[in-house]
Amino acid sequence: MSSEPIVNGGVQIHQSRRLPDFLQSVNLKYVKLGYHYLITHLLTLCSVPIMAVVVIQASQMNLDDIHHLWLQLQYNLVSVIIFSAVIVFGSTVYIMTRPRSVYLVDYSCYKPPSHLQVRFQQFMEHSKLTGDFDESSLEFQRKILERSGLGEETYVPEAMHYIPPRPSMAAAREEAEQVIFGALDNLFANTNVKPKDIGILVVNCSLFNPTPSLSAMIVNKYKLRGNIRSFNLGGMGCSAGVIAVDLAKEMLQVHGNTYAVVVSTENITQNWYFGNKKSMLIPNCLFRVGGAAVLLSNRSLDRRRAKYKLVHVVRTHRGADDKAFRCVYQEQDDAGKTGVSLSKDLMAIAGGALKTNITTLGPLVLPLSEQLLFFATLVAKKLFNAKVKPYIPDFKLAFDHFCIHAGGRAVIDELEKNLQLLPVHVEASRMTLHRFGNTSSSSIWYELAYTEAKGRMQKGNRVWQIAFGSGFKCNSAVWEALQNVKPSLHSPWEDCIDWYPVETVV
Secondary structure (H helix, E strand, O other): OOOOEEEEOOEEEEOOOOOOOHHHOOOHHHHHHHHHHHHOOHHHHHHHHHHHHHHHHHHOOOHHHHHHHHHHHHOOHHHHHHHHHHHHHHHHHHHHHOOOOOEEEEEEEOOOOHHHEOOHHHHHHHHHHHOOOOHHHHHHHHHHHHHOOOOOOOEOOHHHHOOOOOOOHHHHHHHHHHHHHHHHHHHHHHHOOOHHHEEEEEEEOOOOOOOOOHHHHHHHHHOOOOOOEEEEEOOOHHHHHHHHHHHHHHHHHHOOOOEEEEEEEOOOHHHOOOOOOHHHHHHHHHEOOOEEEEEEEOOHHHHHOOOEEEEEEEEEEOOOOHHHHHOEEEEEOOOOOEEEEEOOOHHHHHHHHHHHHHHHHHHHHOOHHHHHHHHHHHHHHHHOOOOOOOOOOOHHHOOOEEEEOOOOHHHHHHHHHHOOOOHHHOHHHHHHHHHHOEOHHHHHHHHHHHHHHOOOOOOOOEEEEEEEEOOOEEEEEEEEEOOOOOOOOOOOOOOOHHHOOOOOOO
16 A cells, blocks of 8 residues: 555645545446436437438439429428428527537646756755754655655745745735746737737636735736626635636636636745644645646637637535535644645545546546446446446546646556556656646646647547645546647747656656
C-alpha cells in the first residue's frame, strides 16, 4: 500500500490509504441521470433515420411518380396546408429552443519569469531561515517535495523569495495582476479580439478575493464595456475552472452573438502557511504560480477558427454531507496561523465524488456497446443480486486525451490505475505537475497546452478535463477538436516541449 502524499482540490494529504476502487461499485440513480440526459436528445437521434428513408424514397421517384403525386395533392389542398404548417411550426420550435454551440476560440496560460523559479534546496533553505518551522516540519516538507512529482523549475511569487517573506496585500495584488494580465494580454494578441467585444467575464480564484474584485480589476485594466456580465467565483477550490466554464456556457445560451472570457488562477502570496501543523504544510510544497485565460464564443462565424467545441459539462457536489463539506477546510491552527485543514476521510470522499461524476458522464460519452455491457452487469448485480463482477467501462473508447488536475502524483497514479489508462494518457498531467507544479484550477489548461505542443491533437479528438475541489466537488468538461490543433503563440511549453516527457520519481 502506497504511503505517498495524495492531493485533492489542489491540496495534498500524507496518508497510506489509496483512492477507493470507485469503478467496482456505482449508484444506480446516477446512471439513470446520465441516461436521462441521453433520452433528452432521443427525438433528434430518431429523426435522422426517418429523414434518411425519406431521402432514399425521393431519390427513387421518376417523372410519372412526381406527376401522380402532384395530382393527388391538388385534391388534398387542406391536408397539404396543415402538413406544411406543422413542418414550419416544428422547425421554428427546434431552431428557437436548440442550445447554442459554445466554441473555444483560444486560450493562454501564463508563464512566470525565470527569476521566480524555486529549486528544492532553495525552498528548504528559505523555509529554515524564516524561523517559523521546527525540525519535524522541515523534514516533513522535505519528504513531501521528494515524493510530490514536482521538478526544479516551478515558480513561487516574488514575496516568497525574500527572507523573511513579505506576504502583504499589495504583494498579493501584484501577483494577481502579473498572472491575470499576462494571460489576457497574450490571449487578446493571439485572437485579435478587442476587449470591448467581450460580453461575459468569469473569474475564479479560491483564496484571494479582494475588494474591488478581481473581475473588477480586469474591467478597469482593459476598459471593458459598461454592460458586461461579470462574475467573481471564490472558495471553490481546484475544480472552479470547470465551474467557470459551465457558468460562461449558460450565459452564452442567453446572450447571443457574443464572447465570454474565463480567467482561472490561484494566489499564493497571502496564503502561505507559517505554522507546524503537518496537514496544513502540504500546500506550501505543491502550490505554484500559474493562471489561464480562455476565450469562448457562441458566434457561428467563430467555428471556422475555433480550436474546440464544448460537448458536455458534468458537475458533482457532495456538500450536503457534513464530512464532505469539512474534508478540505480553511481555518486557524492552535497558534492562530491560517491554513487549509484536511480530513482523514478525504480520499474516501474524493472517491465517492469521482464515482458519481463518471457514472453520470458515462452514458453521455461511452459507445453504445460499452453502455450496454456496463448497464447489463449493473442491473444483474442490483436487481438479481448476481455475483457478477461489475463491468468497468473503457473510457479510452470515449476520449482521446485526458487532462487530470495536476494536484499531486499519487492522485494521477490512482486515476491511471482505476480508469485503466496508459502512461501516455496521463503524460500531460505528470509533465504539467513536474514543470509548473499545482497551479490549481488552471492546471487542466497547461495540460491541454502540453498535448497541443506535442502535436497530438487531431480534428475530431475528444478531451476529458477532470478536476476536484473543496466543498466537496468533482467536475468534468468534454471538448471536441474542430481542427488539427497547433499550439498558440507564446505557449507555456514553447521553449521546453522537446525536453519532455521526463522520468519522474516513483
